[in-house]
Amino acid sequence: MLTAEKIRARSDIELFNKLNRHADVKRVKEQLEREADKGPAGVRRRLLATSVRLSKEMAPEIRAIADDCTQRLGITIPVEIYVYASPSYNAxxxxxxEGRLFIMFSSSLLERFDAGELRFVMGHELGHYLYHHHDIPIGYLLMGKHRPSPSLALQLFAWSRYAEISADRAGAHCAQDFESVGRGLFKLASGLSGDVVTFNLRDFLLQIDEMQSSDAESAQGAPMEDWFSTHPFSPLRVKALQMFHESDLVVERGMAAAELEAQVTSLMGLMEPSYLESKTEAAEAMRRLLFAGAITVADSAEGISRQEIAAFEQFFGEHSFKESFDVQQIKGGLDERIEHARELASHAQCTQVIRDLCVIARADDHVAPGERKALLQIALKLDVGMPFVERCLATDTELD
Ligand SMILES: [Zn+2]
Incomplete structure (x- = not known):
């Protein structure tokens, strides 16, 4: 029989284990455990004060869905369901x-999602618990007083995207209906209720194929800043789920599990900064841009700090930063490298470089006005929007 444990994404497990061994992750977890020893964090108290708990009498259908999902996933902890007022779909x-798990839904989601879609969302949220995703306090790590190293930040982003893939599989396992799953993800992505638009799974998936082909051509595509969030872009998630549904985890004589995981990794590669290792001309241009951009941003406020050097070396390797660098000359050559990257790399790839430059700017615990300005100037020349830069600099991240 197919158990929920078996369908967890392989890269989720691998990155999860790796992160759990990371010294900084361990340290933050120990800190949080010491806090927890002092008593409950008051989450339930806060939920009771700000949201409405749905009892079995109030919402028998939602309760039935929750019971069915927990049974399917083999979850035994008591689950409390809360709803809060919000016009956007969220859960x-x-x-x-205190031995209870809390699932919360926005009011609009509960009103506009049908039973099948709701089973998917419920299963997805329960999946986060089932796969121990809360064990890595990603929000604390990314937003805490001591910012994580760039390599840790990138690993956290990558892991959280795979964690969503696992949670989606748990959701699909509960929904048992791919059409509902696709429709649910479409509603989450578009904010539409389905009243004015007829959902078409095939067209929704077509969006991914276009993304992949425009990436391959390395043309100046549409802005794709949304790829760089902790959550995988929705059509990517649908595509990953479609592959899952075609695998032998779900159907007899389907694609082998190893092949599934390889395909999912290549799909998710659309969101990863593989240019640091890649041998293509575009990747080379991106590295050269990252190099000059990093020096420029780091030097734009009070010289290049120790933390900034450490961040730089996370990208380029240990001892790659040399005191002998002619900083002024490197800064002077930046525009040429920007031009070169614009010629050879796609817009999405240029966006990746900007994201990585944000990591440099955030290396010492604050982003100085000079650093922000230098970054925005580079972004402007690459046609990367200011909201994207601001979001990367803020990086407010929680699993939801
Ligand atoms: Zn999630």
Missing amino acids: ACVKPE
Whole structure:
């Protein structure tokens, strides 16, 4: 029989284990455990004060869906369901407290999602609990007083995207209906209720094929800043789920599990900064741009700090930063490298470089006005929007 444990994405497991061994992750977890020893964090108290708990009497259908999903996933912890007023579709799973798990939904989601779609969302949220995703306190790590190293930040982003893939599979396992799953993800992505638009799964998936082909051509595509969030872009998630549904985890004589994971990794590669290792001309131009951009941004406020050197070396390797660098000359050559990257790399790839430059700017715990200005100037020349830069600099991240 197919158990929920078996369908967890392989890269989720691998990155999860790797992160759990990371010294900084361990340190933050120990800190949080010491806090927890002092008593419950008051999550339930806060939920009771700000949201409405749905009892079995109030919402028998939603309760039935929850019971069915927990059974399917083999979850035994008591689940409390809360709803809060919001016009946007959202759901979240809150780390258990006092032996109870909390799932919260926005009011609009509960009103506009049908039973099949709701089973998917419910299963997705329960999946986060089932796969222990709360064990890595990503929000604390990214937003805490001590910012994580660039390599840790990138690993956290990558892991959280695979964590969503696992949670989606748990959701699909609960929904048992790919059409509902696709429709649910479409509603989440578009904010539409389905009243004015007829959902078409095939067309929704076509969006991914276009993304992949425009990436291959390395043409100046549409702005694709949304790829760089902790959550995988929705059509990517649908595509990953379609592959899952075609695998032998779901159907007899389907694609082998190893092949599934390889395909998912290549799909998710659309969101990863593989240019640091890649041998293509475009990747080379991106590295050269990152190099000069990093020096320029780091030097734009009070010289290049120790943390900035450390961040730089996370990208280019240990001892790659040399005191002998002619900083002024490197800064002087930046525009030429920007031009070169614009010629050879796609817009999405240029966006990746900007994201990585944000990591440099955030290396010492604050982003100085001079650093922000230098970054925005580079972004402007690459046609990367200011909102994207601001979002990368803020990086407010929680699993939901
Ligand atoms: Zn999620």
